[in-house]
Amino acid sequence: MLQDVSIVQQIGVAALAVATVAWAVGLVRVMRRERPDVETWRQAQGLQSLQGLRALPGQQGPPRAEAVELTADERAAFAGLVRQFGKRHS
Template identity: 75%
Template sequence: MLQDVSIVQQIGVAVLAVATVAWAVGLVRMMRKDRFKGPFEAEAWRQAPSLRALPAQQGPPRTETVELTADERAAFAGLVRQFGDGRS
């Protein structure tokens, strides 16, 4: 191996390489297992109970608006002008 690299560094690189290969093999096996699920397993997933703690969303979220006072609109317009001056 390399003369300038210590044995501890070489062992570390080897351990990381083995861990990476093991992770990749596990990931490929998991993806292949999910791909070949039969129709009965897919149907079981569809009929599984949903998470009740999360609110059901029936569409896009509603847009919320807030009415600004005249002073707030003027202050916002001043900020827009102030930040817009630096950009051309």
């Protein structure tokens, strides 16, 4: 059966097999490295909240461009809108 397959095709299949094995080994190593230790995992599953992803920084609050102080009149108008929309959905 391998007599009908050229040596280039056999080398290609072997190279793909080696690349697949290397990818799988690398993936397993990365997944094991990212896995929290058992004690941290138990704490996260218990009473403590889950920690965020280590690759992403935690959000410290709204960006400065989005942080706006409202005046008393604006807060009252917003409260009126909230009440108005709340009545529609009740």
